[in-house]
Amino acid sequence: MRAECDFKVIDESEDWIVVEKPAPLAVHPANGKVEATLLGGLEELLIYERANGARLSIITRLDRETSGLVLVAKNAAAARHFSLQFQERQVKKEYLALVHGWPAWEELMIEASIIRGGGAIWLRQAVDPAGRDCVTGFRVEGRFENERGRFASVRCFPETGRMHQIRVHLEHAGYPLVGDKIYGTDGTPYLEQFEGRLSAESAARLMLPRHALHACRLALAWGGEMREWSSPLPADLAEFLSPEAPAASESQI
Numbered sequence: 001m002r003a004e005c006d007f008k009v010i011d012e013s014e015d016w017i018v019v020e021k022p023a024p025l026a027v028h029p030a031n032g033k034v035e036a037t038l039l040g041g042l043e044e045l046l047i048y049e050r051a052n053g054a055r056l057s058i059i060t061r062l063d064r065e066t067s068g069l070v071l072v073a074k075n076a077a078a079a080r081h082f083s084l085q086f087q088e089r090q091v092k093k094e095y096l097a098l099v100h101g102w103p104a105w106e107e108l109m110i111e112a113s114i115i116r117g118g119g120a121i122w123l124r125q126a127v128d129p130a131g132r133d134c135v136t137g138f139r140v141e142g143r144f145e146n147e148r149g150r151f152a153s154v155r156c157f158p159e160t161g162r163m164h165q166i167r168v169h170l171e172h173a174g175y176p177l178v179g180d181k182i183y184g185t186d187g188t189p190y191l192e193q194f195e196g197r198l199s200a201e202s203a204a205r206l207m208l209p210r211h212a213l214h215a216c217r218l219a220l221a222w223g224g225e226m227r228e229w230s231s232p233l234p235a236d237l238a239e240f241l242s243p244e245a246p247a248a249s250e251s252q253i
Contacts, residue, residue, distance in 0.1 A: 098237060112134060
């Protein structure tokens, strides 16, 4: 099938490229599924450079339903440079999240190890002292209310890079993401969607076709100076902030 190229190039050099990934575009092929992916689109976009030795390495991987900034190295030297900064926690990443409820705090730091949770959903992670260390900072940007309930926009600052860590920590704090099919629920919406039969009840509970998480800022060192990129909240999440925003139907999910 033709590679998916529905993404925006934010910045580029001979050694790296920063793009804005939409949801629900997958970053890599998964589980043998034949589908368009960000990697496929990048391979098509950079076909000339690949023919001349470029080797693409996706540095900041996002979940399928998470939108926002993705950094991709074009060669092994750039990949090593970026990976070292991540290992030493020198990279600054920020996400914007829309969550259920009104947090009682303005800022919160969660240091809670996570581990694979087991059960019917293989990907699900859970807070567990036996897991790997995991640190995320949170800051409330605003609170809003409409006919569907109370919600908040929260800026997230992950210091580590564990699978699903923002989603897990928000659930742990009692304020799960709007639209999350795994966390903040019993997992039924995820299993239903996996089987291609999401129920009207699950669709109504989710409120959005995808979880409300956006990678909005990335800053790191390159060429002896700090480079920084930003991405505004996409239209689907910005619309949810409107009091008149309609609830999602089953067909939209």
